[in-house]
Amino acid sequence: MIGWNRKPRSNRKSRLLLTLALTVPAMAIAGEVTLTGEGSVRYEPDSARLQFTASAEHELPQKATERVAALMEQWREGITEYRDQLNDYADASVNLYTRTLPASERDEEPRKQAVASQTISFSISDLTLLNPLLQKAQAVGLDYHLGPHQFFHSDETVMEQEALARAIADAQARCRFVASQLDQTCGDVVTININGGHRPVPMMMAEAKSMSDTVSSVGEREIQASVSATFELD
Incomplete structure (x- = not known):
């Protein structure tokens, strides 16, 4: 009889251990x-990135280039007092290409026109310089676009x-x-x-x-x- 009673005790012990194994992790989570x-x-914003373009057209590429060079000289002279405050200044980007103008009369042949341009780019960390620089660019005849993405904070x-x-x-x-x-x-x-x-x-x-x-x-x-x-x- 004793031998037969050991097996049920073992089953009860196994069931108890299984119950604890299932309960403890759930309580710990x-x-x-x-x-x-x-x-x-x-x-x-307290700073701005600016870009200006000097451009000119002529039938002869050399003449178009000379006109752009003259505009650049006026610009450089005009910003002399501000030059040291222009960060990352660059104006060596030059572009020259030829475009075809449509004929004004049916019997005329399309004309070739040389287009020269030079780009100026820099940033300023003092926005009080913004309007004086814009006025200089307008006086020389430079092209530019001013948008909200060009303003930032240092x-x-x-x-x-x-x-x-x-x-x-x-x-x-x-x-x-x-x-x-x-x-x-x-x-x-x-x-x-x-x-x-x-x-x-x-x-x-x-x-x-x-x-x-x-x-x-x-x-x-x-x-x-x-x-x-x-x-x-x-």
């Missing part, structure tokens, strides 16, 4: 919450980090709120992902005075950042 955080920093990297720090802090604050609603506390970070980049977004376009074509307001920019994070709930 902490709850988790996944949420997003967003942050942004607003600022006004400390944008620091601002990108600040926007990211605010996004992380926002995620932590949301985690604490969720945990408090569940009578728990926000624990360690399990995973965190940074969503997208930190490209500055113009809040408004650069405004120009219609009569003199000078900039009166650059406008604000906003750097945005977001994160997706998973936290333990203790």
Whole structure:
């Protein structure tokens, strides 16, 4: 009889161990919450990247080139007082090509026209130079386009980090709120992902005075950042 009783005891012990094996891991697994955080920093640009083009046309390539050279000489003389404040200055980019003009009369042959151009590029870290330089370019007759993408801040990297720090802090604050609603506390970070980049977004376009074509307001920019994070709930 004793020998027959040992087998049921062994079965009860095995069932108990199996129950513990299934229960303990489930108790050890902490709850988790996944949420997003967003942050942004607003600022006004303090720098600009500018590009101007001197161009001229003539039937003879040499004449077109000479006209561009004359425009460049006027430009260089006009910006003498600002030259030391122009960063990464370059004006050696020269282009010469020939285009065909349509005949004005049916019996006329199309005419060839030489087009010469020279590009000037640089950046400024003082926006008070912007309007004087634009006026110099207008006086010489240089072509240019001024858009919001040409303005930036010299400390944008620091601002990108600040926007990211605010996004992380926002995620932590949301985690604490969720945990408090569940009578728990926000624990360690399990995973965190940074969503997208930190490209500055113009809040408004650069405004120009219609009569003199000078900039009166650059406008604000906003750097945005977001994160997706998973936290333990203790």
